[in-house]
Amino acid sequence: MSSQKTDPxxxxxxxxxxxxxxxxxxxxxxxxxxxxxxxERWDNWTELDSQAWPKRKERHYSLVPxxxxxxxxxxGLLAYIDKVTGxxxxxxxxPEHPGSRGRNCAKGPATLNQIHDPDRILYPLKRTxxxxxxxxxxxxxxxxxxxxxxxxxKAILEDRRNEIMYHVGRPGEDGFxxxxxxxxxxxxxxxxxxxxxxxxxxxxxxxxxxxxPSPDHANAxxxxxxxxxxxxxxxFNPHAQRVIDGKANGAKLIVFDTRLSHTATHAxxxxxxxxxxxxxxxxxxxxYLIQNNLYNREFVRRWWNWEEYEESLKSQxxxxxxxxxxxxxxxxxxxxxLKQLYAHYTFEFAAQESGVDxxxxxxxxxLIASAGTRFSSHNWRSVSSGVSGGWAVARAVxxxxxxxxAIATEGGVFPNAWNKFVPKPIYTPPHPKMWNETQWxxxxxxxxxEMSFLLPHFLKDGRGKLDVYFTRVYNPVWTxxxxxxxxxxxxxxxxxxxYVALTPTxxxxxxxxxxxxxxxxxxxxxxxxxYETHDAQWLGFRQPVKKADRQREGKKVDDTREVNPGEVWxxxxxWMELTWRIDRDGSLGIRQFVESKKNPGxxxxxxxxxxxxxxxxxxxxxxxxxAEGLTPLxxxxxxxxxxxxxxxxxxxxEPVNPEELEDIREDEYGRIFTRTAKPGSPNVxxxxxxxxxxxxxxLVGVRVGDEIKRxxxxxxxxxxxxxxxxxxxxxxxxxxxxxxxSHVHPENLEAGQTILISTFRLPVxxxxxxxxxxxxxxxxxxxxxxxxxxxxxxLGVRTGDLLRVETEIGYYVVRAWVTExxxxxxxxxxxxxxxxxxxxxxEKAQRQMMATVKLDHEGTEWGLKRxxxxxxYESSDPDTLRIWWGDVGVHQxxxxxxxxxxxxxxxxxxxxxxxxxxxPGDNPGDVFVDTAKxxxxxxxxxxxxxxxxxxxxxGTRRPYWMLRPLKPAREFxxxxxxxxxx
Ligand code: SF4
Numbered sequence: 001m002s003s004q005k006t007d008p009x010x011x012x013x014x015x016x017x018x019x020x021x022x023x024x025x026x027x028x029x030x031x032x033x034x035x036x037x038x039x040e041r042w043d044n045w046t047e048l049d050s051q052a053w054p055k056r057k058e059r060h061y062s063l064v065p066x067x068x069x070x071x072x073x074x075x076g077l078l079a080y081i082d083k084v085t086g087x088x089x090x091x092x093x094x095p096e097h098p099g100s101r102g103r104n105c106a107k108g109p110a111t112l113n114q115i116h117d118p119d120r121i122l123y124p125l126k127r128t129x130x131x132x133x134x135x136x137x138x139x140x141x142x143x144x145x146x147x148x149x150x151x152x153x154k155a156i157l158e159d160r161r162n163e164i165m166y167h168v169g170r171p172g173e174d175g176f177x178x179x180x181x182x183x184x185x186x187x188x189x190x191x192x193x194x195x196x197x198x199x200x201x202x203x204x205x206x207x208x209x210x211x212x213p214s215p216d217h218a219n220a221x222x223x224x225x226x227x228x229x230x231x232x233x234x235x236f237n238p239h240a241q242r243v244i245d246g247k248a249n250g251a252k253l254i255v256f257d258t259r260l261s262h263t264a265t266h267a268x269x270x271x272x273x274x275x276x277x278x279x280x281x282x283x284x285x286x287x288y289l290i291q292n293n294l295y296n297r298e299f300v301r302r303w304w305n306w307e308e309y310e311e312s313l314k315s316q317x318x319x320x321x322x323x324x325x326x327x328x329x330x331x332x333x334x335x336x337x338l339k340q341l342y343a344h345y346t347f348e349f350a351a352q353e354s355g356v357d358x359x360x361x362x363x364x365x366x367l368i369a370s371a372g373t374r375f376s377s378h379n380w381r382s383v384s385s386g387v388s389g390g391w392a393v394a395r396a397v398x399x400x401x402x403x404x405x406a407i408a409t410e411g412g413v414f415p416n417a418w419n420k421f422v423p424k425p426i427y428t429p430p431h432p433k434m435w436n437e438t439q440w441x442x443x444x445x446x447x448x449x450e451m452s453f454l455l456p457h458f459l460k461d462g463r464g465k466l467d468v469y470f471t472r473v474y475n476p477v478w479t480x481x482x483x484x485x486x487x488x489x490x491x492x493x494x495x496x497x498x499y500v501a502l503t504p505t506x507x508x509x510x511x512x513x514x515x516x517x518x519x520x521x522x523x524x525x526x527x528x529x530x531y532e533t534h535d536a537q538w539l540g541f542r543q544p545v546k547k548a549d550r551q552r553e554g555k556k557v558d559d560t561r562e563v564n565p566g567e568v569w570x571x572x573x574x575w576m577e578l579t580w581r582i583d584r585d586g587s588l589g590i591r592q593f594v595e596s597k598k599n600p601g602x603x604x605x606x607x608x609x610x611x612x613x614x615x616x617x618x619x620x621x622x623x624x625x626x627a628e629g630l631t632p633l634x635x636x637x638x639x640x641x642x643x644x645x646x647x648x649x650x651x652x653x654e655p656v657n658p659e660e661l662e663d664i665r666e667d668e669y670g671r672i673f674t675r676t677a678k679p680g681s682p683n684v685x686x687x688x689x690x691x692x693x694x695x696x697x698x699l700v701g702v703r704v705g706d707e708i709k710r711x712x713x714x715x716x717x718x719x720x721x722x723x724x725x726x727x728x729x730x731x732x733x734x735x736x737x738x739x740x741x742s743h744v745h746p747e748n749l750e751a752g753q754t755i756l757i758s759t760f761r762l763p764v765x766x767x768x769x770x771x772x773x774x775x776x777x778x779x780x781x782x783x784x785x786x787x788x789x790x791x792x793x794x795l796g797v798r799t800g801d802l803l804r805v806e807t808e809i810g811y812y813v814v815r816a817w818v819t820e821x822x823x824x825x826x827x828x829x830x831x832x833x834x835x836x837x838x839x840x841x842x843e844k845a846q847r848q849m850m851a852t853v854k855l856d857h858e859g860t861e862w863g864l865k866r867x868x869x870x871x872x873y874e875s876s877d878p879d880t881l882r883i884w885w886g887d888v889g890v891h892q893x894x895x896x897x898x899x900x901x902x903x904x905x906x907x908x909x910x911x912x913x914x915x916x917x918x919x920p921g922d923n924p925g926d927v928f929v930d931t932a933k934x935x936x937x938x939x940x941x942x943x944x945x946x947x948x949x950x951x952x953x954x955g956t957r958r959p960y961w962m963l964r965p966l967k968p969a970r971e972f973x974x975x976x977x978x979x980x981x982x
Contacts, residue, residue, distance in 0.1 A: 036095040036102055037063060037078075039639065043552070044083070060084070062552060064545040065094045065640025067529070069172050069522030070107040070766045073235040074529045075100030076640055077108055077522065079545040088112065088523065088545065096639040097540065099238045099533035106764045108237075110773040114521045115565070117772035118875035119846050120505055121518040122566025131491045131499075131512045132855075134840030141567060144515055148468060149581035151498055155467050156184065156588065162436050163467035163497070164188045167452060169474030169767070172542070173527035174422045177472070178966045180575045182429035183593035184582065187436040189966040193449035194900070195480055195907045197234070199384035201448040201963075202904035203394025206723045207402065209713035211448060211963055212416035214532030215376035218245040219411035222371035224254045226278055226397060227380040230263040232761040234380055238533035246376070246411075254364055256281070257382070258757060259786065259828050260821030269364055272823040273354035275755050275910055276387040276742035281361055282396035283739050284350035287342040288365040289403045296373070297335075299405030302704050303652070305714075306334040308669055309722030309736075313337075341736065353739075355823070368400060374411030375404050385759055386910040388901050389740025399737045402719050408535075408650035415712070416532040418651045421539050421644050423528070423617035426609055427593045431969040435957060438464040442975075445948035445958045446729060447905025449965070453480045453898055456489035457938045459496075467497040472519070472571070475507035475768040478835070481896035481907055482809070482934050484862040487512060487855075502571065505772045506845045508891075511838055518568045520544065524560065525570035526606050528613070537644040539618055541610075541636040544570060548637045558605070572606050607633065619644055656701040656708045663697075670703035671717050715961050725959050730951030731903060743899065744910045754791075756805060756911040757828040758892055765832035771849035774879055781849055781870070783833035783889035784817035787915070788824040792816060795917060802918035805829070807911050808937055810895045810929035813922045815887075827915055833889025834925065839867060847873055848880065851888050851925055860932040864891065866925040890925045897937035902944040949975060 037045045042063040049057040061080040068075045068091075076097025080089045091109045095102035114120070124144050129135030155163050166181060167190040181188050193201070201211035217223050217239060223246055229239045247253055247266070255267035256278050264270040273281060289295045300306070310329030313320075320337055347365070351358035368375060379397045384390035398413070406412035438458045439450035451458075453476070459465060477483045477490070489495050490512040501513040510516050519525070527542040546563035550556075557563055560570040576594040580603045583590035596602045597612070614621055614632035621642050625635035636642065656672070663675045675697050701708045702717035711717035715724065727735040734740070741747060744755045761767075764776045771777065785803055787795075797803065799818045804811050805827070814829060822828055836853040837845030849870060856863035869886035899908040948957050956973040958964075 036093075039096060042638070045080070047080075059089070061089065062549050064548045064552070065096065065541075065543075065638070066523050066545050067097070067527070067540045067542040067640065068104065068108045068111060069170070069525075069527075069542065070111065070770065071232075071236065072170065072172070072531070073100065073237050073533075074172065074531060074540050074542070075104050075108055075237050076102070076540065077104065077111065079523055081545060081549045086546065086549070088115065091523070094640050097641040098536060098538040098643045099235070099531060099540065099641075101238075101241065103237060103241055105237045106776060106779070107766055107770060107773070110770070110775050111522050113773040113775055114504070114770075115523060116877065117505065117846075118877045118880060119843070119848070120565075120772060121503065121516060122568060123518065124567065125516040127514050131514070132487070132838065132840070134511065134838055134842060134844065136516070136844060141561075141569070144517065145578055145581050148498070148500060148515070149578055151468050152184065152578075153582045153588070156186075156582070160467060161186045161188070161432075161434055162438065162464060165190055165436075165439070165466055165468070166470045166472065167474055167476070168192065168472050169479070170769070172473070172529065174529050175425070176527070176572065177575060179425060179427070179429055179593070180579055181966055182432055183427075183579055183590050185432050185434070185590075187432045187434045187439070187966065187968050190439050190450045190452045190455070191965060192452060192474060192479065194447065194451060194905045195453050197381055197385060198448035198904045199390035199901065199906035200379050200381065200394040202391035202446070202906070203379070203384065203396075204398055205448065205963060206391075206395055206726065207398045207719055207721075208407075208415050209961070210415040210417045212532060213378055213398070214414040214416045214419040214535065215239070215378050216242075216409075216411050216414065216535050217251070217376045218242040218249070218534065219374065220246050220251045220371065220376035221374040221411060222252050222254065222367055222376075223247075224256075224368065224375070224377040224397065224400070225263055226256045226382050226384075226393065227378050228257070228261045228263045228382070228760065229378060229380070230266055231261060231763040235531050235533050238531070239378070242534055252367055254367070258823045258826055259760060261760065262763060269360070269367070271354075271356045271360060271364070273356050274746075274823070275757060275826060276383060276390075276744055277350075277354035278383045279389075279393045279396045279739040280345065280353035281350045281356065282393065282400065283342060283345040283737065284347050284361055285365040285368055286396065286399050286403060286737070287345040288347070288362070289369055289400070290338055290342050292369075294369045295403035296405030300403065301331050303719050304402065304721045305669070305716040305718040306331065306721060308716055308724065310334055310337070312722060312724070312727065345739070368404075371404065371406070371411075373404060373406045373409040375401060375406040376411060376413055377401060378413075381759060385906055386757065386908060387742030387744055388899070388908045389742050390901065390906060390908065391904040392734065392738055392740045395737045396739070399721075402721070407719070408652060410535075414532070414535050414648070417713075418648050419532040419535055419537060420530040421537040421618075422530060423539065423613050425617075426597070426604070426612040429593050431967050433969045433972060435968050435972045440958065440964075442948045442957060443942060443945035444900070444902070444905045445952065446725070446731075446903050446962065448963070449905065451900060451905050452476075453482070453907050454900060454938065456482070456485040457898065457935065459489055460485075460935070465495050465497070468500065469496050469498070470500045470502060471509060472502040473504075473769065475509045477512070478508040478768050478891065479893065481893055481909075482898050482931075483508070483891070483894040484929050485931050485934050487862075488931060502574075504568070505769060506837070506841070507768050508836060511841060517574070518566065519574075520560065520564055520568050520570045524564045524568060526572045526610065528610070535648055536646055537648060538641055539644060540641045543637060543640070551637065560606075570606075572609070576604055576606075576609075610636070618642065652710055652712050654710050656710055660700050661708065664700070665697060666703060669716060671699055672701045672703060672708050673697035674700040676700075713961075715959075725962070728953040729948070729959065730946035734903070742910075743908055744912050749912050752914055753912045754915060755826050756913045757826065758896070758911060759831060759909045760828060761831045767832065768835065770832070771835050771846040774848055774877070777849045778885070781833065781885045781889070782815075782887045783830040783892075784815045785915070786819055786822045786828040787816050788822050788826070789818055789820055790824050791827070792818040795915070797917065802922055802924060804916050804918045804922060805892070805895070806914040806916070807895045807897070809897045809931070809933040810927065812890050812892050812895050812928075813918050813924055813926040814890045814892070815924055827913070829890075829892050834891030835888055836864065836866075836891060848883060849888050853925075860930050862929050862931065864894065864925075864927040866923060887924060891927055894927050895929055897934045898941065899937070900941050902941070902946065
């Protein structure tokens with residue numbers, strides 16, 4: 001069929017949309033996207049030059065896909081590369097991407113600002129003065145690589161592997177760097193997750209063994225969000241468009257948010273509860289379903305581990321009216337217990353805790369009950385990241401799905417891992433043979449991720465030190481709580497030997513680095529990723545678009561530095577080259593994991609790395625590629641994504657393949673263990689078998705009636721209403737879904753204190769990585785304090801007045817924004833703002849969104865004083881002369897002490913604060929902190945833990961079944977004398 005004769009859009013296969021007379025884009029989007037360039041014309045797409053108007057001047061483009069790196073959603077982007085200049089003209093959405101379906105938020109196209117940012121870091125830099133003195137010299141990549149590789153090699157040879165640490169903010173990929181660390185034999189993966197989403201993850205994992213939900217919003221009848229998925233969060237644009245699809249199909253949207261978020265503005269029911277009380281409302285709704293027999297009885301009977309719960313009662317003093325000691329567990333008895341367990345969660349109790357009218361909660365309960373299995377819900381960050389016991393909120397919200405049987409159903413919630421696809425890589429190094437206590441300390445055996453934000457305290461405690469510390473797309477001084485303690489750590493050479501900041505842009509932590517190494521933005525690097533955007537599976541491919549464009553023209557590009565600006569590199573190549581140099585002769589057994597299979601003795605190239613994966617590990621891709629006359633790598637370079645499954649469905653309910661059922665053993669709860677190996681086929685959706693039995697068999701499924709089903713990746717193989725893990729590891733009182741009064745519950749506040757919500761994000765900014773995007777900065781550049789009209793009147797405050805917000809360890813000064821859009825008595829201040837640069841850095845910083853500050857420091861007392869706000873300046877971009885804003889907000893996180901939840905490890909962000917009018921002499925953006933007080937608060941929270949060396953039921957450091965990004969070898973889960981722990 002000739003493309004000259006036929007319009008590909010008009011001739012596309014049609015579905016319901018087309019049946020309604022609407023055009024749509026043919027391809028993975030299956031959406032109403034008539035405006036997208038059809039893929040057949042991506043080699044030479046013509047548009048009129050808007051700047052030449054009114055002349056009709058044509059410009060010709062190559063359209064090359066990549067994925068956005070500005071949040072974790074990894075939406076598809078299409079780079080428009082001018083065929084004459086070879087430069088990127090703009091980014092739009094990629095209609096071939098199944099997750100984002102051609103749509104982006106403002107931050108996607110703003111990638112253009114980031115790559116043309118006049119202040120970006122273009123060359124490797126080495127510190128020449130003291131850390132933080134702002135003195136830098138340009139150095140060669142060769143010298144950097146040799147120096148760092150030699151340090152790492154020495155640390156490995158001297159068995160100091162625990163002094164090597166990689167600390168990641170935004171991963172943006174699935175497993176590449178974990179494998180690099182595993183190749184080095186280092187348990188050195190540290191992430192930001194405990195300041196982000198560990199609370200939610202803990203609650204979800206306790207139920208289903210997987211730590212994230214994948215809601216099918218588009219097909220739901222009722223959607224409940226305790227999150228801000230119409231504006232931020234994982235995976236916000238792909239989820240937001242499906243929430244709106246659901247609403248367009250008639251779904252009702254319920255939003256719990258103390259603040260009138262963008263998400264709340266679209267709700268049918270918006271309730272603004274007292275922060276931390278959400279669990280009480282959710283359990284009142286659960287109680288309504290239970291007491292009125294409105295739950296899915298058959299689903300609960302088949303899939304909850306109720307028998308295990310009933311059995312556990314035999315070892316306890318019964319508080320039930322019927323004595324379980326005398327009875328064999330029956331489902332009727334369990335139902336009776338369930339009714340008794342939740343009876344006190346009345347609507348009135350929930351109203352008392354939340355301040356929300358009992359009738360409104362009842363109305364919401366009835367609406368949720370009406371949804372049946374078409375109930376989608378999501379708790380992400382929000383309260384679960386705000387308060388102690390926040391993980392219990394995610395556990396409570398998922399209980400509603402578990403009661404309704406709305407799990408892996410159309411319009412329900414899927415376990416995330418079933419809706420993503422992680423291909424097998426070319427090499428899989430073994431698990432590291434060590435355990436790093438500075439990331440996985442014994443006090444937090446059930447934490448969802450590394451206790452990263454406690455690192456300065458651990459090092460100050462003398463628990464270890466770092467010889468080589470990498471941060472990558474991470475800015476702990478700014479992002480983490482207690483930033484001055486991070487500065488104290490980074491400026492102490494006895495604690496940190498060599499600090500390497502891998503970053504595309506200057507940030508507050510990089511000022512204290514020894515090396516600042518320029519890394520590529522989303523259109524300048526390779527990654528693969530797959531996320532749970534809906535009930536499907538897809539794989540996305542981020543790529544350096546200029547490289548792909550040159551290759552399309554038949555040119556050879558060996559290294560991304562050949563096409564990136566300055567000497568900006570990509571991380572894949574950097575890590576492979578560094579690994580090669582750590583073990584040039586292969587004697588350490590490390591080099592083999594970055595060695596070419598095609599040309600042994602030479603380093604693996606990025607092209608070979610991805611070629612192998614796409615040829616061997618992605619089901620259906622070779623066939624799809626062959627149908628278009630492309631190689632699998634060529635297909636991914638051309639389209640940027642591949643859809644693997646349009647629908648996944650209820651994996652837990654699938655029968656186990658007979659070939660996996662040889663030599664099985666069945667226990668008293670119907671768990672089936674086998675000695676057969678795990679299936680190696682990438683076509684099999686993974687249901688991880690978390691633990692085995694004593695004979696070394698792995699859990700392969702559970703008996704349900706006469707069948708053996710795959711089940712869930714929990715220790716019981718079922719949904720764990722009762723968590724034996726919590727009970728066994730010292731937290732029996734929280735083994736069932738429950739409501740926990742948080743650290744900011746009214747009973748825990750002192751007179752005059754109120755709650756500060758500090759975690760909400762703005763739709764157009766990205767943590768700390770978007771200060772270099774001028775379009776975004778112009779839209780949002782400051783963070784006033786949200787304060788309710790009545791509250792403001794009591795203080796005699798009007799919008800724009802200065803306020804002091806006092807925390808446990810210091811204070812900050814901020815302008816007021818008086819609004820009705822927040823619960824009276826609660827205040828809120830957004831994330832992203834208050835960016836700063838040291839005066840000593842001069843032009844080496846982001847000048848569009850950073851204030852120039854002076855750091856005052858005496859003993860443990862630190863002050864940050866603004867010397868100058870943002871201002872116009874001359875640069876290669878004339879727009880920097882048009883900067884009209886000066887106020888860039890306040891860096892509030894510095895004034896927050898660490899609040900690690902004793903179970904999930906999540907930093908509990910909500911603060912009990914005092915808000916008052918500022919003192920004379922206070923200026924906007926002022927910050928003061930005493931880090932001695934930070935230490936006190938750290939110790940208070942540490943004392944709340946139940947450490948594994950006292951509470952572990954089996955002498956291990958952590959339940960083996962629980963997720964860890966990089967798991968050590970199993971024997972290193974066992975406790976050893978502390979002096980043997982590396
Ligand atoms: S939601 Fe926005 S920032 Fe996030 S990946 Fe998509 S386009 Fe980029």
